[in-house]
Amino acid sequence: MVATRVVNALSRRLAAGSGTVAGGHVGLAVDPRLLEHLAAGRRVALVSGTNGKTTTTRLLAVALEGSLGRIATNATGSNMPTGHVTALAGAPPGAPAVLEVDEGYLPGLVGALVPEVVVLLNLSRDQLDRTNEVRMLSNRWRRAFSGSPATAVVANADDPLVVWAALPAAKPTWVAAGLSWRRDAIGCPACAGRVEFSSAEKGGWACACGFARPRPDVVLDADEIVLADGRRHRLTLALPGRFNRANAVMAAAAAATMGVGWEESLRQIAAVGEVAGRFSVVEVGGCSARVMLAKNPAGWRELLDLVAPGERPVVVGINARVADGRDPSWLWDVPFERLCGRQVVATGERCRDLSVRLRYAEVAHRTVRDEVAAVRAAWMAHGGGTPGAADVDFIGNYTAFTDVMSRATERTRA
Numbered sequence: 415m416v417a418t419r420v421v422n423a424l425s426r427r428l429a430a431g432s433g434t435v436a437g438g439h440v441g442l443a444v445d446p447r448l449l450e451h452l453a454a455g456r457r458v459a460l461v462s463g464t465n466g467k468t469t470t471t472r473l474l475a476v477a478l479e480g481s482l483g484r485i486a487t488n489a490t491g492s493n494m495p496t497g498h499v500t501a502l503a504g505a506p507p508g509a510p511a512v513l514e515v516d517e518g519y520l521p522g523l524v525g526a527l528v529p530e531v532v533v534l535l536n537l538s539r540d541q542l543d544r545t546n547e548v549r550m551l552s553n554r555w556r557r558a559f560s561g562s563p564a565t566a567v568v569a570n571a572d573d574p575l576v577v578w579a580a581l582p583a584a585k586p587t588w589v590a591a592g593l594s595w596r597r598d599a600i601g602c603p604a605c606a607g608r609v610e611f612s613s614a615e616k617g618g619w620a621c622a623c624g625f626a627r628p629r630p631d632v633v634l635d636a637d638e639i640v641l642a643d644g645r646r647h648r649l650t651l652a653l654p655g656r657f658n659r660a661n662a663v664m665a666a667a668a669a670a671t672m673g674v675g676w677e678e679s680l681r682q683i684a685a686v687g688e689v690a691g692r693f694s695v696v697e698v699g700g701c702s703a704r705v706m707l708a709k710n711p712a713g714w715r716e717l718l719d720l721v722a723p724g725e726r727p728v729v730v731g732i733n734a735r736v737a738d739g740r741d742p743s744w745l746w747d748v749p750f751e752r753l754c755g756r757q758v759v760a761t762g763e764r765c766r767d768l769s770v771r772l773r774y775a776e777v778a779h780r781t782v783r784d785e786v787a788a789v790r791a792a793w794m795a796h797g798g799g800t801p802g803a804a805d806v807d808f809i810g811n812y813t814a815f816t817d818v819m820s821r822a823t824e825r826t827r828a
């Protein structure tokens with residue numbers, strides 16, 4: 415077959431230049447079905463959701479590696495088809511694939527690749543008020559799973575919009591992984607009524623129309639994973655935060671549906687200390703900083719919960735370039751009040767917008783526009799001295815985070 419030979423030749427060329435998506439663009443222009451050809455004969459897992467995609471993809475790939483060998487994966491977070499082509503072309507034929515997928519592309523990929531398993535983490539709006547888009551997305555996912563009886567779905571039972579999408583799936587595994595951001599999930603997707611979250615029954619939710627949280631197959635209970643048959647597994651992670659425990663239990667549940675045992679995958683997952691630089695400790699501005707990335711209100715809320723009980727000074731960086739979203743009005747949806755009483759420095763190109771927000775939250779802070787100077791100022795205000803394991807917590811949105819990473823030296827693990 416000429417077409418196959420062309421695709422194979424293309425694959426080799428793409429593999430030679432792997433690490434960029436340029437090759438993927440060329441390949442898809444030549445053959446729009448290139449992705450299907452490249453995925454043929456592989457076991458495929460897809461990971462999607464608003465937050466945690468990159469981390470969960472990495473954890474699932476790591477969980478499978480020990481048993482299944484080399485995994486094709488888009489580790490750099492290029493989560494659209496061009497990135498998927500690059501990831502598949504760079505891996506040996508037949509190597510299983512674990513792909514992070516942008517939420518909007520997921521229905522198309524479910525149809526084209528017929529994956530063995532799809533992991534659905536959560537659905538909330540991105541930087542701006544796009545609640546309707548989130549609800550439309552849930553419906554588009556739902557239609558995709560209605561037509562895919564061969565695909566197993568691992569879904570977060572605590573997110574009503576994810577449950578709505580996954581209900582028609584042939585083999586759903588419901589994971590009680592938690593959901594701390596509920597503002598986008600209170601409108602019932604079944605009847606447009608109101609979903610009530612009960613605080614008494616942990617994680618429970620229901621609407622008067624009967625749409626309710628399904629009985630979970632897997633429950634994340636603090637540092638333990640409880641299975642439906644009563645078995646318990648201890649969850650130990652090098653990655654910090656409640657949200658990373660949720661990512662880990664989703665990844666391990668997906669690995670279990672692919673035949674890798676819980677003990678095995680949890681052992682592999684425990685060793686992961688950073689993902690694409692996130693949560694790593696870097697040397698910057700003469701001290702060491704733990705750097706974290708937050709891209710939307712739900713992500714900010716999780717990270718503020720993580721740093722709020724700590725002692726370290728906190729540097730918050732906000733830019734508003736295209737990759738961040740031009741309009742920083744989402745700052746008003748983020749509970750910066752949690753930083754009250756902490757030493758805070760506002761930084762980034764939009765540090766003045768952030769400063770206004772912090773003033774309304776009654777958070778005492780300084781404003782230093784340059785990110786590296788801000789980290790240094792926070793450290794000095796905290797007493798300076800000999801740089802330690804992590805002197806400062808830095809949370810930035812996308813380009814503020816990448817700016818700091820590009821100016822940091824000598825990375826060490828958190």
Ligand SMILES: [Zn+2]
Pocket residue numbers: 602603604605606607608621622623624625
């Ligand atoms: Zn309802």
